[in-house]
Amino acid sequence: MKFRPFAILMLTTLFISSCAWFPSVKEPSYQLVKTWGGKGEASGQFNEPTGVAVSKSEVFVSDSRNARIQVFDFDGNFQRLFGEPGEGTGQLGRPMNLTVANGELYVADYFNDVIQVYSLQGQFLRAIGRAGVGPGEFNVPGGVAVAPNGDLFVADFYNQRIQQLDTNGTFIRQWGTLGETGVWAGEFNYPTDVAIAPNGTLYIADGYNDRVQAFSPSGEFSHKWGGPLAMNIFGSFNGWFATVTGISVGPKGNLYVADFYNDRVQKFTPKGEFLNAFGLSTKGATQNATHTAIAVAIADDGSVFVADYANHQIQKWQPGEQHGR
Amino acid sequence: MKKLILLTAASLFWSATLFAAGTQYNLRVDGLACPFCAYGIEKKLIKTEGVESVTFDLEKGLVLVKAKEGMTLTEAQLKQLVDDAGFTLRSVSEQAL
Secondary structure (H helix, E strand, C coil), rough: CCCHHHHHHHHHHHHHHHHCCCCCCCCCCCCCEEEEEEECCCCCCCCCCEEEEEEEEEEEEHHHHEEEEEEEECCCCCCEECCCCCCCCECCCCCCEEECCCCEEEEEEEEEEEEEEECCCCEEEEEECCCCCCCEEEEEEEEEEEECCCEEEEEEEECEEEEEEECCCEEEEEEEEEEEEECCCCCCCCEEEEEEECCCCCCCCCCCCCCCEEECCCCCCEEEEEHHHHCCCCCCCCCCCCCEEEEEEEECCEEEEEHHHHHHHECCCCCEEEEEEECHHHHCCCCCCCCCCCEEEEEECCCEEECCCCEEEEEEEECCCCCCC | HHHHHHHHHHHHHHHHCCCCCCCEEEEEEEEECHHHHHHHHHHHHHCCCEEEEEEEECCCCCCEEEECCCCCCCCCHHHHHHHCCCCEEEEEEEEEC
Protein backbone atom coordinates (compact mmCIF):
# COMPACT_ATOMS: atom_id res chain seq x y z
CA MET A 1 0.00 0.00 0.00
CA LYS A 2 2.91 2.34 0.63
CA PHE A 3 3.51 2.43 -3.11
CA ARG A 4 0.07 3.78 -3.82
CA PRO A 5 0.96 7.53 -3.67
CA PHE A 6 3.98 6.83 -5.82
CA ALA A 7 1.88 4.97 -8.39
CA ILE A 8 -0.66 7.78 -8.48
CA LEU A 9 2.12 10.30 -8.93
CA MET A 10 3.60 8.24 -11.76
CA LEU A 11 0.26 7.85 -13.49
CA THR A 12 -0.49 11.56 -13.14
CA THR A 13 2.92 12.46 -14.54
CA LEU A 14 2.43 10.01 -17.39
CA PHE A 15 -1.00 11.44 -18.14
CA ILE A 16 0.23 15.04 -18.18
CA SER A 17 3.20 14.06 -20.33
CA SER A 18 0.92 12.20 -22.71
CA CYS A 19 -1.29 15.28 -23.12
CA ALA A 20 1.77 17.34 -23.92
CA TRP A 21 3.12 14.77 -26.36
CA PHE A 22 -0.15 14.11 -28.16
CA PRO A 23 -1.72 17.53 -28.67
CA SER A 24 -4.99 18.04 -30.49
CA VAL A 25 -5.64 20.26 -33.50
CA LYS A 26 -6.50 23.81 -32.40
CA GLU A 27 -7.74 25.25 -35.69
CA PRO A 28 -10.05 24.41 -38.60
CA SER A 29 -8.40 22.47 -41.41
CA TYR A 30 -6.44 24.19 -44.10
CA GLN A 31 -7.82 23.75 -47.61
CA LEU A 32 -5.84 22.84 -50.68
CA VAL A 33 -6.91 25.47 -53.21
CA LYS A 34 -4.48 24.94 -56.08
CA THR A 35 -1.55 22.97 -57.39
CA TRP A 36 0.62 23.68 -60.38
CA GLY A 37 3.69 22.31 -62.10
CA GLY A 38 4.41 18.71 -63.06
CA LYS A 39 7.67 17.07 -64.04
CA GLY A 40 9.56 18.56 -66.95
CA GLU A 41 11.93 21.20 -68.21
CA ALA A 42 9.46 23.63 -69.78
CA SER A 43 8.55 26.90 -68.11
CA GLY A 44 6.17 26.18 -65.28
CA GLN A 45 7.34 22.59 -64.90
CA PHE A 46 9.75 21.32 -62.27
CA ASN A 47 12.25 18.58 -61.70
CA GLU A 48 12.43 18.11 -57.94
CA PRO A 49 11.33 21.39 -56.37
CA THR A 50 13.10 21.71 -53.01
CA GLY A 51 12.57 25.28 -51.88
CA VAL A 52 9.93 27.99 -51.88
CA ALA A 53 9.74 31.63 -50.77
CA VAL A 54 7.33 34.50 -51.27
CA SER A 55 7.57 38.23 -51.80
CA LYS A 56 4.56 40.54 -51.49
CA SER A 57 3.05 39.21 -54.72
CA GLU A 58 5.13 36.35 -56.11
CA VAL A 59 6.22 32.81 -55.34
CA PHE A 60 9.84 31.78 -55.93
CA VAL A 61 10.63 28.09 -56.40
CA SER A 62 13.93 26.19 -56.32
CA ASP A 63 13.59 23.99 -59.39
CA SER A 64 16.42 21.93 -58.07
CA ARG A 65 17.39 19.35 -60.68
CA ASN A 66 16.73 21.89 -63.45
CA ALA A 67 19.19 24.19 -61.63
CA ARG A 68 17.03 27.28 -61.87
CA ILE A 69 14.60 29.50 -60.01
CA GLN A 70 11.07 29.90 -61.29
CA VAL A 71 8.71 32.72 -60.34
CA PHE A 72 4.90 32.67 -60.29
CA ASP A 73 2.11 34.92 -59.15
CA PHE A 74 0.01 33.74 -56.22
CA ASP A 75 -2.38 31.96 -58.59
CA GLY A 76 0.41 29.91 -60.09
CA ASN A 77 0.79 31.81 -63.34
CA PHE A 78 4.33 31.58 -64.62
CA GLN A 79 6.20 34.91 -64.58
CA ARG A 80 9.86 34.25 -65.33
CA LEU A 81 12.81 31.98 -64.62
CA PHE A 82 16.50 32.53 -64.08
CA GLY A 83 19.69 30.62 -63.39
CA GLU A 84 21.41 27.90 -65.35
CA PRO A 85 23.41 24.81 -64.38
CA GLY A 86 27.06 25.31 -63.58
CA GLU A 87 29.67 26.36 -61.09
CA GLY A 88 30.36 29.84 -62.45
CA THR A 89 29.20 33.22 -61.23
CA GLY A 90 25.46 33.33 -61.05
CA GLN A 91 25.12 29.70 -62.10
CA LEU A 92 23.30 27.23 -59.90
CA GLY A 93 24.29 23.76 -58.80
CA ARG A 94 21.38 22.46 -56.79
CA PRO A 95 19.24 25.27 -55.28
CA MET A 96 17.55 24.31 -52.00
CA ASN A 97 15.68 26.38 -49.41
CA LEU A 98 15.05 30.01 -50.36
CA THR A 99 14.49 33.26 -48.52
CA VAL A 100 13.21 36.61 -49.70
CA ALA A 101 14.52 39.41 -47.50
CA ASN A 102 15.26 43.10 -47.87
CA GLY A 103 14.11 43.01 -51.51
CA GLU A 104 16.50 40.21 -52.50
CA LEU A 105 16.32 36.47 -53.06
CA TYR A 106 18.78 34.29 -51.13
CA VAL A 107 19.44 30.83 -52.53
CA ALA A 108 21.20 28.06 -50.62
CA ASP A 109 23.18 26.29 -53.34
CA TYR A 110 23.89 22.72 -52.27
CA PHE A 111 26.35 21.74 -55.01
CA ASN A 112 28.29 25.01 -55.18
CA ASP A 113 28.52 25.50 -51.39
CA VAL A 114 27.54 29.17 -51.52
CA ILE A 115 24.60 31.43 -50.81
CA GLN A 116 23.66 33.06 -54.09
CA VAL A 117 21.89 36.42 -53.96
CA TYR A 118 19.65 37.67 -56.77
CA SER A 119 17.39 40.63 -57.27
CA LEU A 120 13.74 39.65 -57.28
CA GLN A 121 13.78 40.17 -61.05
CA GLY A 122 16.50 37.53 -61.37
CA GLN A 123 19.70 39.52 -61.73
CA PHE A 124 22.65 37.88 -60.01
CA LEU A 125 24.04 40.19 -57.34
CA ARG A 126 26.64 38.30 -55.33
CA ALA A 127 27.71 34.98 -53.84
CA ILE A 128 28.52 34.52 -50.17
CA GLY A 129 30.86 31.86 -48.78
CA ARG A 130 32.74 29.02 -50.37
CA ALA A 131 33.30 25.29 -49.86
CA GLY A 132 35.08 24.30 -46.68
CA VAL A 133 34.91 23.88 -42.94
CA GLY A 134 36.36 27.18 -41.80
CA PRO A 135 34.50 30.25 -40.61
CA GLY A 136 32.31 31.58 -43.40
CA GLU A 137 32.72 28.38 -45.41
CA PHE A 138 30.06 25.78 -46.08
CA ASN A 139 29.78 22.08 -46.61
CA VAL A 140 26.32 22.08 -48.17
CA PRO A 141 24.21 25.08 -47.21
CA GLY A 142 20.65 23.86 -46.88
CA GLY A 143 18.81 27.04 -46.02
CA VAL A 144 19.34 30.66 -45.05
CA ALA A 145 17.57 33.36 -43.07
CA VAL A 146 18.33 37.06 -43.15
CA ALA A 147 17.96 39.52 -40.28
CA PRO A 148 16.70 43.07 -40.88
CA ASN A 149 20.30 44.35 -40.55
CA GLY A 150 21.43 41.99 -43.33
CA ASP A 151 23.12 39.36 -41.18
CA LEU A 152 22.81 35.86 -42.61
CA PHE A 153 22.04 32.69 -40.68
CA VAL A 154 23.00 29.61 -42.67
CA ALA A 155 22.16 25.97 -42.04
CA ASP A 156 25.55 24.41 -42.80
CA PHE A 157 24.22 20.90 -43.32
CA TYR A 158 27.27 18.61 -43.40
CA ASN A 159 29.22 20.81 -41.01
CA GLN A 160 26.47 20.30 -38.39
CA ARG A 161 26.27 23.96 -37.47
CA ILE A 162 24.45 27.22 -37.99
CA GLN A 163 26.63 30.15 -38.96
CA GLN A 164 25.86 33.82 -38.52
CA LEU A 165 27.63 36.01 -41.07
CA ASP A 166 27.48 39.71 -41.71
CA THR A 167 26.18 41.06 -44.98
CA ASN A 168 29.64 40.66 -46.57
CA GLY A 169 29.92 37.07 -45.48
CA THR A 170 32.29 37.70 -42.58
CA PHE A 171 31.87 35.15 -39.80
CA ILE A 172 30.26 36.40 -36.58
CA ARG A 173 29.43 33.26 -34.59
CA GLN A 174 28.06 29.73 -34.85
CA TRP A 175 25.80 27.29 -33.06
CA GLY A 176 26.71 23.60 -32.95
CA THR A 177 30.09 21.89 -33.14
CA LEU A 178 31.82 21.50 -36.46
CA GLY A 179 31.16 18.08 -37.91
CA GLU A 180 29.65 16.63 -34.73
CA THR A 181 26.05 15.53 -34.38
CA GLY A 182 24.17 15.48 -31.08
CA VAL A 183 20.71 15.40 -29.57
CA TRP A 184 21.16 17.82 -26.66
CA ALA A 185 20.13 21.46 -26.77
CA GLY A 186 22.35 23.45 -29.09
CA GLU A 187 23.55 20.36 -30.94
CA PHE A 188 22.43 19.44 -34.44
CA ASN A 189 21.93 16.44 -36.65
CA TYR A 190 22.06 17.71 -40.24
CA PRO A 191 20.30 21.09 -39.95
CA THR A 192 18.36 21.84 -43.11
CA ASP A 193 16.84 25.29 -42.77
CA VAL A 194 16.65 28.43 -40.66
CA ALA A 195 14.00 31.08 -40.03
CA ILE A 196 14.14 34.29 -38.06
CA ALA A 197 11.16 35.91 -36.33
CA PRO A 198 10.57 39.67 -36.29
CA ASN A 199 11.65 39.73 -32.63
CA GLY A 200 14.99 38.16 -33.57
CA THR A 201 14.30 34.63 -32.32
CA LEU A 202 16.13 32.11 -34.47
CA TYR A 203 14.36 28.87 -35.38
CA ILE A 204 16.32 25.95 -36.76
CA ALA A 205 15.00 22.94 -38.63
CA ASP A 206 17.16 20.30 -36.97
CA GLY A 207 16.62 17.84 -39.82
CA TYR A 208 17.49 14.34 -38.66
CA ASN A 209 16.92 15.13 -35.00
CA ASP A 210 13.26 15.45 -35.99
CA ARG A 211 12.82 18.67 -34.07
CA VAL A 212 12.93 22.46 -34.11
CA GLN A 213 15.32 24.41 -31.89
CA ALA A 214 14.84 28.06 -30.96
CA PHE A 215 17.50 30.52 -29.86
CA SER A 216 16.98 33.96 -28.33
CA PRO A 217 18.12 37.10 -30.16
CA SER A 218 21.22 37.10 -27.93
CA GLY A 219 22.03 33.59 -29.12
CA GLU A 220 21.10 31.61 -26.03
CA PHE A 221 19.20 28.35 -26.38
CA SER A 222 15.51 29.04 -25.73
CA HIS A 223 13.41 25.95 -26.38
CA LYS A 224 12.91 22.96 -28.65
CA TRP A 225 10.06 20.75 -29.75
CA GLY A 226 9.31 17.61 -31.76
CA GLY A 227 8.24 14.38 -30.07
CA PRO A 228 9.00 13.33 -26.48
CA LEU A 229 11.78 15.53 -25.07
CA ALA A 230 12.62 16.64 -28.63
CA MET A 231 15.54 14.23 -28.72
CA ASN A 232 15.43 12.50 -32.08
CA ILE A 233 12.30 10.46 -31.46
CA PHE A 234 10.38 10.52 -34.69
CA GLY A 235 6.72 9.77 -35.32
CA SER A 236 3.56 10.84 -37.06
CA PHE A 237 1.56 12.16 -34.10
CA ASN A 238 0.65 15.82 -33.91
CA GLY A 239 3.74 17.79 -32.98
CA TRP A 240 6.12 14.96 -33.89
CA PHE A 241 8.29 14.96 -36.98
CA ALA A 242 9.93 12.55 -39.38
CA THR A 243 12.79 14.54 -40.94
CA VAL A 244 12.37 18.30 -40.85
CA THR A 245 13.35 19.87 -44.16
CA GLY A 246 12.02 23.43 -44.10
CA ILE A 247 10.78 26.12 -41.72
CA SER A 248 9.15 29.54 -42.14
CA VAL A 249 7.68 32.21 -39.91
CA GLY A 250 4.17 33.37 -40.78
CA PRO A 251 2.90 36.95 -40.64
CA LYS A 252 1.57 36.44 -37.09
CA GLY A 253 4.78 34.91 -35.86
CA ASN A 254 3.62 31.30 -36.00
CA LEU A 255 5.97 28.63 -37.27
CA TYR A 256 5.31 26.42 -40.29
CA VAL A 257 7.45 23.32 -40.53
CA ALA A 258 7.86 20.97 -43.50
CA ASP A 259 7.61 17.46 -42.07
CA PHE A 260 9.03 15.49 -44.99
CA TYR A 261 8.35 11.84 -44.21
CA ASN A 262 4.92 12.65 -42.76
CA ASP A 263 3.98 14.47 -45.97
CA ARG A 264 2.61 17.49 -44.18
CA VAL A 265 3.20 20.96 -42.88
CA GLN A 266 2.77 21.49 -39.15
CA LYS A 267 1.95 24.85 -37.63
CA PHE A 268 3.07 25.95 -34.16
CA THR A 269 3.00 29.00 -31.93
CA PRO A 270 6.33 30.74 -31.38
CA LYS A 271 6.67 28.70 -28.18
CA GLY A 272 6.29 25.47 -30.09
CA GLU A 273 2.70 24.65 -29.16
CA PHE A 274 1.04 22.59 -31.84
CA LEU A 275 -1.79 24.30 -33.77
CA ASN A 276 -2.49 22.46 -36.98
CA ALA A 277 -1.26 20.02 -39.62
CA PHE A 278 -2.13 19.65 -43.27
CA GLY A 279 -0.83 17.91 -46.37
CA LEU A 280 -1.73 15.62 -49.23
CA SER A 281 -1.53 12.58 -46.98
CA THR A 282 -4.52 13.91 -45.07
CA LYS A 283 -6.57 14.61 -48.19
CA GLY A 284 -6.99 11.12 -49.61
CA ALA A 285 -5.01 12.38 -52.55
CA THR A 286 -5.07 10.64 -55.90
CA GLN A 287 -1.56 11.92 -56.52
CA ASN A 288 1.59 10.47 -55.07
CA ALA A 289 1.22 11.19 -51.36
CA THR A 290 4.75 10.31 -50.34
CA HIS A 291 7.42 13.01 -50.01
CA THR A 292 4.97 15.78 -50.79
CA ALA A 293 6.14 18.53 -48.41
CA ILE A 294 9.80 19.49 -48.45
CA ALA A 295 9.62 23.29 -48.06
CA VAL A 296 7.08 25.91 -47.04
CA ALA A 297 6.49 29.66 -47.34
CA ILE A 298 3.64 31.87 -46.12
CA ALA A 299 2.16 34.93 -47.79
CA ASP A 300 0.88 37.93 -45.84
CA ASP A 301 -2.74 36.82 -46.41
CA GLY A 302 -2.01 33.49 -44.72
CA SER A 303 -1.80 31.41 -47.90
CA VAL A 304 0.72 28.64 -47.50
CA PHE A 305 2.85 27.49 -50.44
CA VAL A 306 4.42 24.05 -50.23
CA ALA A 307 7.12 22.57 -52.45
CA ASP A 308 5.88 19.09 -53.33
CA TYR A 309 9.01 17.12 -54.13
CA ALA A 310 7.33 13.89 -55.21
CA ASN A 311 4.79 15.34 -57.61
CA HIS A 312 7.10 18.08 -58.89
CA GLN A 313 4.56 20.74 -58.10
CA ILE A 314 3.63 23.60 -55.79
CA GLN A 315 0.63 23.32 -53.49
CA LYS A 316 -1.30 26.36 -52.33
CA TRP A 317 -3.24 26.03 -49.06
CA GLN A 318 -5.48 28.50 -47.31
CA PRO A 319 -6.55 28.57 -43.68
CA GLY A 320 -9.99 27.73 -42.38
CA GLU A 321 -12.32 30.63 -41.71
CA GLN A 322 -12.26 30.98 -37.93
CA HIS A 323 -8.54 31.32 -37.49
CA GLY A 324 -5.77 32.73 -39.49
CA ARG A 325 -2.22 32.90 -40.38
CA MET B 1 26.07 -20.28 -93.55
CA LYS B 2 23.36 -17.67 -93.98
CA LYS B 3 22.08 -18.40 -90.48
CA LEU B 4 25.56 -18.05 -89.06
CA ILE B 5 26.03 -14.65 -90.70
CA LEU B 6 22.67 -13.48 -89.42
CA LEU B 7 23.42 -14.75 -85.93
CA THR B 8 26.82 -13.07 -85.91
CA ALA B 9 25.35 -9.80 -87.17
CA ALA B 10 22.62 -9.92 -84.56
CA SER B 11 25.16 -10.61 -81.81
CA LEU B 12 27.36 -7.77 -82.96
CA PHE B 13 24.38 -5.42 -83.08
CA TRP B 14 23.26 -6.47 -79.59
CA SER B 15 26.77 -6.06 -78.19
CA ALA B 16 27.18 -2.64 -79.78
CA THR B 17 23.85 -1.49 -78.39
CA LEU B 18 24.73 -2.75 -74.94
CA PHE B 19 28.15 -1.13 -75.10
CA ALA B 20 26.78 2.17 -76.36
CA ALA B 21 24.04 2.30 -73.77
CA GLY B 22 26.43 1.68 -70.90
CA THR B 23 25.86 0.28 -67.46
CA GLN B 24 23.74 1.33 -64.55
CA TYR B 25 24.86 0.53 -61.02
CA ASN B 26 22.06 0.18 -58.50
CA LEU B 27 23.40 1.02 -55.06
CA ARG B 28 21.45 0.06 -51.99
CA VAL B 29 22.33 2.62 -49.34
CA ASP B 30 21.39 2.79 -45.66
CA GLY B 31 20.01 6.04 -44.25
CA LEU B 32 18.84 7.59 -47.49
CA ALA B 33 16.32 9.77 -45.67
CA CYS B 34 15.55 12.69 -47.96
CA PRO B 35 16.93 14.68 -50.89
CA PHE B 36 19.27 16.53 -48.54
CA CYS B 37 21.28 13.37 -47.98
CA ALA B 38 20.67 11.82 -51.38
CA TYR B 39 22.06 14.93 -53.07
CA GLY B 40 25.16 14.52 -50.91
CA ILE B 41 25.86 11.16 -52.47
CA GLU B 42 25.07 12.54 -55.90
CA LYS B 43 27.45 15.44 -55.32
CA LYS B 44 30.28 12.99 -54.64
CA LEU B 45 29.45 10.61 -57.43
CA ILE B 46 28.82 13.12 -60.20
CA LYS B 47 32.38 14.42 -59.92
CA THR B 48 33.76 10.92 -60.42
CA GLU B 49 35.31 10.10 -63.77
CA GLY B 50 33.08 7.78 -65.74
CA VAL B 51 29.80 8.78 -64.12
CA GLU B 52 27.20 10.17 -66.50
CA SER B 53 24.22 10.69 -64.22
CA VAL B 54 22.96 9.94 -60.73
CA THR B 55 19.35 9.59 -59.67
CA PHE B 56 17.76 7.92 -56.68
CA ASP B 57 14.70 6.19 -55.39
CA LEU B 58 14.09 7.26 -51.80
CA GLU B 59 11.37 4.69 -51.20
CA LYS B 60 13.66 1.79 -52.06
CA GLY B 61 16.82 3.36 -50.69
CA LEU B 62 18.48 3.08 -54.08
CA VAL B 63 21.02 5.30 -55.78
CA LEU B 64 21.08 4.71 -59.54
CA VAL B 65 24.43 5.50 -61.12
CA LYS B 66 24.67 5.51 -64.89
CA ALA B 67 28.21 5.07 -66.22
CA LYS B 68 29.46 6.82 -69.33
CA GLU B 69 29.77 4.81 -72.50
CA GLY B 70 32.58 2.29 -72.22
CA MET B 71 33.34 3.16 -68.59
CA THR B 72 33.11 0.90 -65.59
CA LEU B 73 33.05 1.54 -61.87
CA THR B 74 34.27 -0.86 -59.21
CA GLU B 75 32.38 -1.77 -56.08
CA ALA B 76 35.31 -0.60 -53.96
CA GLN B 77 35.24 2.75 -55.71
CA LEU B 78 31.50 3.14 -55.19
CA LYS B 79 31.75 2.06 -51.56
CA GLN B 80 34.41 4.68 -50.87
CA LEU B 81 32.33 7.42 -52.48
CA VAL B 82 29.24 6.51 -50.49
CA ASP B 83 31.33 6.33 -47.30
CA ASP B 84 32.76 9.77 -48.04
CA ALA B 85 29.23 11.13 -48.29
CA GLY B 86 28.51 9.77 -44.80
CA PHE B 87 26.43 6.72 -45.69
CA THR B 88 26.78 2.96 -45.78
CA LEU B 89 26.69 0.98 -49.00
CA ARG B 90 24.80 -2.29 -48.51
CA SER B 91 24.98 -3.80 -51.97
CA VAL B 92 25.61 -3.09 -55.63
CA SER B 93 23.99 -4.64 -58.66
CA GLU B 94 24.81 -3.96 -62.29
CA GLN B 95 22.31 -3.54 -65.05
CA ALA B 96 23.07 -3.22 -68.76
CA LEU B 97 21.16 -0.38 -70.38
